[in-house]
Amino acid sequence: MTDHDIFAALRARTIAALAELLPDLPADAFARVQMEPPRDPSHGDMATNAALVVAKPARQAPPKLAAALAERLAALPEVESAAPAGPGFVNLRLRESLLRAQVPVVLAEGERYGDGRAGAGRRIDVEYVSANPTGPMHVGHCRGAVVGDALANLLAKAGWDVTKEYYINDAGAQVQALAYAAYWRYLQALGTTMDEDAYAQLIPGGLQYKGEYLIPVGQALRDRFGASLASQDPDHRVGLLGPDHWLETVRDFTVERMMEAIREDLAMLGVVQDVFVSEAQLVREGKLEQAEKLLFDKGLIYRGVLEPPKGKTPEDWEPREQTLFRATQFGDEVDRPLRKSDGSGTYFANDIANHLHKIERGFAELVHVWGADHGGYVKRMQAAVAALSGSTVPLDVVLAQIVHVVKDGQPVRMSKRAGTYVTLRDLIDEVGRDAVRFTMLTRKADAQMEFDLDKVVEQSRDNPVFYVQYAHARCRSVLRSAGDPPAGDLALAPLDSLTDPAELALIRRLTTWPRTVEAAAIAREPHRIAFFLHDLAGDFHVLWNKGRDDATLRFIRADEPEATRARLALVAATGTVIRSGLAVMGVTPVEEMR
RNA sequence: GUCUCCGUAGCUCAGCAGGAUAGAGCACCAGAUUCCUAAUCUGGGGGCCGUGGGUUCGAAUCCCGCCGGGGACACCA
Helix, strand or coil: CHHHCCCHHHHHHHHHHHHHHCCCCCHHHCCCCECCCCCCCHHHHHEEHHCCCCCCHHHCCCHHHHHHHHHHHCCCCCEEEEEEECCCCEEECCHHHHHHHHHHHHHHHHHHCCCCCCCCEEEEEEEEECCCCCCCCCCHHHHHHHHHHHHHHHHHHHHCCCECCCCCCCCHHHHHHHHHHHHHHHHHHHHCCHHHHHHHHHHCCCCCCCHHHHHHHHHHHHHHCCCCCCCCCCCCCCCCCCCHHHHHHHHHHHHHHHHHHHHHHHHHHCCCCCCCEEHHHHHHCCHHHHEEEEECCCCCCEEEECCCCCCCCCCCCCEEEEEEEHHHHCCCCCCEECCCCCCCCCCHHHHHHHHHHHCCCCCEEEEEEEEEEHHHHHHHHHHHHHHHHHCCCCEEEECCCCEEECCCCCCCCCCCCCCCCHHHHHHHHHHHHEEEEHHCCCCCCCEEEEEECCCCHCCCCCCCHHHHHHEEEEEEHHHHHHCCHHHHHHHCCCCCCCHHHHHHHHHHHHHHHHHHHHHHHHHCCCCCHHHHHHHHHHHHHHHHHHHHCHHHHHCCCCCCHHHHHHHHHHHHHHHHHHHHHHHCCCCCCCCCCC
């Protein structure tokens, strides 16, 4: 499928030419050969560093080699001219006919244009969101959700076999605390006369989740279980019935409810994951012990005492013997504990079980999207995956930095206590799903981002969401005016009339889509798709605007049916690539702006 | 103290697995806009890429030190 990528095609031609010039060179000498668009368009359509890269093993001077290579490349039918340049580059100018010929390629492939084979069908697991099931999704989760989802789409487009996964942290102290909080709402639903403080005194860790979202859960518990989970005191105020009688029931019920809500929220964002893995389930299945045994057998687990962290020693530090994993053998700073003092697994240990589970399912690569506050966790997890898999399965972690929400020029504080907690649902209601998704991808994931509620819905050029959508709407508008000719017909249109620099610039941009997809996927950087679309939209708007000054450049010209068909083909191809990119981002293309 | 991410135009940010004269939007300046496609358009100024070394034919990009900022640092998830 890479032959729709003319850069890859010309790169292959270049290597072939070079191999003829230098028959003694081993094939791997060409690995670093690149064919890319030059920064400066005056240099031509493509530039290759081939002579520079090969000069050393070939024991030849780069400029001389470049000259010889240029001569060969100039003879290719696709190439208009080729010239050595600078320290040893070869600049290529392609025949315009080759560029134009890419338009029907786009039309024939449709939104599949740009699909790549970089992933070679390898199975990859992309885990993202994985918010604790203790409450509704808020904007803090949103970025990870969008980045992860777009990244998964991107990898799929680039040829990986992708599984979208959510890991439910339903085994730890957090869900325990959630259960206590839900139980409080349950008692309230039963009409307890106890007050909140009294209740909080009775439970371990106090009442941690006070949000009103648990009120319906309490009511649902009452509807389902009646008073059977509470003490039979008429006021339901006598302390607590022993947690043994209800904790598990309430916890499972509540987690189930929370996950339903989370799935709904995610669905509103357009995120639908394939697999939900339960931490508690893994623990029940003994996956932790299994992982532990596996590591133990490799000699990677021991009992030992850690040094206190240097610099800032915690107040309550005391030397303690723990079960430790030799993370240091895999590049981590210190060995990491697997068991708490009560013998239960640490979060890390359970996560090792989670990763063993992934490896056992046969994934060749693993990807996580985490919040930046988990950055300190990356090395140990990579160490664990390396240990479990014998270093055969790479784990990439994409860190998503925090998002500052701004409204009316003022930061919207993310505080549960102050009641200004912005839920994901609020955000979507306010600006719409597509604006949320697009905007979340307009920054590199690991850069902090300001999300301005006013700007993302602004209809102006400096709003990239609008800018890109507007380009697509214009494409559609032109095609509608022309009676929506089928792509198959347009693909047959003679294109020789496409000669204006703005038209050719647009075509050039379209031809870089496949390599953009591939590079973004390999780098795990979905934001590049947003930038590409912005540039593509820019090229299209330029052409549109030129039509205002110069009527001969308008897309539809009654007096020139041939030229009109050619331009409609170009417009259709542009719209197709925009849709293809938006599909990766999970954004719905609009037919018209309103 | 250690680890990690970051530092690019006045502002917000790109910079494609080292490549030629470092880009975009906003802001600023100067023009255009009786019209067909104005949710404006065209052009311009503006940067020792935090800093000092190193590797290389070649560094914003890779390595080391320093300065400045965010984040994380045993039995929390």
